[in-house]
Amino acid sequence: MKREHRSLGLRIGLCVAAAWVLSGCDKIEPGAFTAVEKAPFTPTQTAMATVAEADQWYEAVGTVRPKTETRIEARVTGQVLDVHVSPGDQVPKGTLLVSLDSRQMTSRMEQAKQALKTAEAGREQARHTLEAARAGFKEAQANFNRVKSYFQSQAATAQDLEQAESIFRQAEAGVNRAEEGLAAASAGILQARAVVNESAILIEYARILAPEDGVVLKRFVEPGDLALPGKPLVALRTSGALRLEAYVREGLITRxxxxxxxxxxxxxxxxxxxxSVEEIVPYADPNSRTFLVKAAMPPVEGLYPGMFGKLRIPVGRQRIVTVPESAVRRVGQLELVQVKVGDGWQTRHVKTGARIGDAVEILSGLDGTETIGWEVADNG
Structure with a gap:
């Protein structure tokens, strides 16, 4: 019996409380909460809500990227000995960025130098051989001519002439062989020099230098890694210019x-x-139906590659309602304004949009004909 009395009393109390709350509230309009202030409200400032025409924008999301980005790659295979730079470093042209292990290349160069010395010695020997062959040829030629003269005057036999001619032909062949040997030795020297030069270039490739003045964006390797041709080692921004690369839907690309x-x-x-739009990649992504647009940006302090940005594209004009931003009172996630109704003031729930100077756009809750009031805190 006591439980029933307590339950009945609780229900009566709830009904009385609900009746008291409803008696202090006006009708709630769709999309806007309206209530009469229980305490008197006296605004220190008032203003009319304003209706205006404003541009309507489509915001294409994108990423800030360097206008010129260079990825430094290795030209030879080798183990990374040291990486001399870190992201953010300013590097002038010719700065040593990465050092590769060049011991194998140095050994090959030493072998090539030894081969060059051997080839030069062989050419010198071939030159002496040619000089001796030419001297022997001259002597054999003179002897052959003398015997031939004797044979014509019948002072020498046919056998003597035949023997002198044979010696002459052998001396002539010896000169030809010596000339070929000298030519081969000279070719060997050229080949050895080419190997030396190639080895020197490979050793130079083991020192990765900055091609232009720039800023280090990223390092892709650490000491001990294996560098391969085509594998990036360091990324450089070789100019200070930045641009936004954003994806614009195909329906707006003509704008x-x-x-x-x-x-x-x-x-x-x-x-x-x-x-300023610099480039539009003439190919639409078949998945997102968007075009890549690249827009050059001016220098901005604190702006870095990789940051998020939005490219604003005008798509028309629309009617908007604005009020002074200071007139909007925020309580948690609620946005409230005081609207004059008759001789009193109502608290109305609104939803704000973009800021426009000292004003703010009202997306819902006002139609632009209202008088708005608010209190200004006294700093004195």
Whole structure:
């Protein structure tokens, strides 16, 4: 019996509380919460909500990237001995970036130098051989001519002439062989020099230098890694210029032309900058149906490659309602304004949009005909 009495009393209390709350509230309109202030509200400032025409934007998300990015790759295979730079380092042209193990290349160069010395010695020997062959040829030729003269005057036999001619022909063949030997020795020297030069180039390739002045963006290897041709070692930004690379849906690509000036939002820095469209990749991604657009940006302090940005593309104009931003009171996730109704004031729930100077866009809750009031804190 006591439990029933307590339950009945609780229900009566809830009904009385609900009746008291409802008696202090107006009708709730769809999309906007409206309630009469229980305490008197006296605004220190008032203003009319404003209706205006404003541009409507499509925001294409993108990434800030360097205009010129160079990826330094190895030309030879070798173990990384040391990486001399770190991301963020300023490097002038010719700065040593990465050192590779060049011991095998140095050994090959020493072998090539020894081969060159051997080839030069062989050419010198071939030159002496040729000189001796030519001297022997001259002597054999003179003897052959003398015997031939004797034979014509019948002072020498046919056998003497035949023997002198044989010696002459052998001396002539010896000269030809000596000339071929000298030519081969000279070719060997050229080949050995080419190997020496090639070895010197390979040793130079083991020292990876900066091709231009720039800033180190990223290092892809550490000491002990194996460098291979085609494998990037270091990424450099070789100029200070940056640009936003954003993906624009295909329905809006006709509004974005090379040379067009557009705004870029950088949320991290809370700023907008003007950018000029430099390039549109003439190929739509079949999955997202978007085009890659590259827009050049001016130098901005604190802006770095990899940061998030939005390319704002105008798509038309729309009617918007604005109020002074200071008139909007925020309580947790609620946004409230005081609206004059008759001789009193109501608290109305609104939803805000973009800021426009000292004003803020009202997406819902007002139609632009209201008088708004708010209190200004007294700092004195």
């Amino acid at each position: 974005v032309m090379p040379g067009t000036s557009l705004e870029v939002d950088i949320d991290t820095l809370d700023l907008q900058v003007a950018a």
